Amino acid sequence: MTGHTRTGRPPRVVKVGGREIRPGPELDAFASWASELYRTSGPLVIVHGGGDEVSALSERLGLPALKVAGQRVTTPEVLPLVEGVLAGPVNLRLVSALNRAGLRALGLSGVSGEMVQARDVQAGLLGRVGEPTRVDAAFLQQLLLQGIVPVFAPLASDGEGGVLNVNADLFAAGIAEALGGELVLLTDVPGVLDGEGRLLGRLTPSAVRALVADGTVHGGMVPKVEAALRVLSNGAKRVWIGPFGPTALHAGLRGGTWFVPEGAPLEGRAPRARPSSPRGRPMAAAPTYPLLPLRLGAGAG
Numbered sequence: 001m002t003g004h005t006r007t008g009r010p011p012r013v014v015k016v017g018g019r020e021i022r023p024g025p026e027l028d029a030f031a032s033w034a035s036e037l038y039r040t041s042g043p044l045v046i047v048h049g050g051g052d053e054v055s056a057l058s059e060r061l062g063l064p065a066l067k068v069a070g071q072r073v074t075t076p077e078v079l080p081l082v083e084g085v086l087a088g089p090v091n092l093r094l095v096s097a098l099n100r101a102g103l104r105a106l107g108l109s110g111v112s113g114e115m116v117q118a119r120d121v122q123a124g125l126l127g128r129v130g131e132p133t134r135v136d137a138a139f140l141q142q143l144l145l146q147g148i149v150p151v152f153a154p155l156a157s158d159g160e161g162g163v164l165n166v167n168a169d170l171f172a173a174g175i176a177e178a179l180g181g182e183l184v185l186l187t188d189v190p191g192v193l194d195g196e197g198r199l200l201g202r203l204t205p206s207a208v209r210a211l212v213a214d215g216t217v218h219g220g221m222v223p224k225v226e227a228a229l230r231v232l233s234n235g236a237k238r239v240w241i242g243p244f245g246p247t248a249l250h251a252g253l254r255g256g257t258w259f260v261p262e263g264a265p266l267e268g269r270a271p272r273a274r275p276s277s278p279r280g281r282p283m284a285a286a287p288t289y290p291l292l293p294l295r296l297g298a299g300a301g
């Protein structure tokens with residue numbers, strides 16, 4: 001392990017939307033962004049979406065592609081498509097791109113090692129859809145300690161041998177909570193926008209609830225703000241939603257929308273870069289993580 005430095009920083013849990021990882025230059029741009037984030041900020045867990053590709057295949061096969069408040073209705077006929085697309089080509093090409101960019105990326109789903117278990121909290125309304133109920137944080141920490149970047153397709157075990165489709169934002173929130181890590185939700189819009197399309201730089205839970213109630217936040221943004229509210233209510237100091245890019249890396253995550261707890265002191269657009277504290281969380285001891293040595297010339301990064 002020579003050449004590895006060690007850091008005790010809590011991991012970042014980065015969720016990337018399907019549109020950011022379509023094949024082509026954008027995928028490679030995301031991979032090099034993630035690789036640099038890893039080198040500068042330490043341990044990283046990635047969760048990906050891919051809803052558009054699932055919908056495209058559904059439609060090609062003549063199956064309905066329905067969503068309710070940003071979550072896919074997953075009938076028993078649709079579930080294999082979701083599994084096939086997300087744990088198949090989407091996960092594989094993201095993992096390949098990250099490895100080409102010099103990371104040691106490991107493709108997984110929540111079913112792997114039963115690392116993420118979920119439960120259907122909508123009483124079957126959405127079909128085979130769940131929300132995370134248990135995350136094996138110890139297993140994940142073992143991977144992070146080895147310098148691995150886990151890359152999750154958002155599918156979970158139902159604890160009884162079955163698989164549940166989980167919205168990727170909520171999946172990432174479950175992992176961030178379990179690890180005491182900072183949640184970053186990357187998407188194809190500048191952040192949460194108001195009714196006139198202006199970026200809202202800073203939102204508290206009560207402000208977010210009002211935006212959902214009046215429909216300003218709708219569709220795919222709903223599970224994102226739910227994910228943010230969930231981790232804030234569990235003690236996180238901040239959550240970020242916005243697009244990835246060079247500014248996001250070098251000056252703290254600038255632009256985008258910061259979600260902060262009610263009454264958090266105003267610190268401008270970007271709250272101070274203090275990662276959410278693992279204090280009071282079920283992390284046994286402050287772990288230290290090896291950083292990957294630069295693998296120069298390891299591919300077409």
Ligand SMILES: Nc1ncnc2c1ncn2[C@@H]1O[C@H](COP(=O)(O)OP(=O)(O)OP(=O)(O)O)[C@@H](O)[C@H]1O
Pocket residue numbers: 016017018019048049050051052070168169186187188189191192193194216217218219220221222
């Ligand atoms: N108030 C809002 N501000 C910004 N975006 C909004 C708002 N309300 C709804 N949206 C929609 O939310 C979308 C992002 O969610 P969406 O589920 O489509 O993408 P994603 O979650 O990044 O990707 P994936 O679903 O593949 O993981 C935006 O493209 C936008 O159309």
Ligand SMILES: [Mg+2]
Pocket residue numbers: 017049051070220
């Ligand atoms: Mg989405």
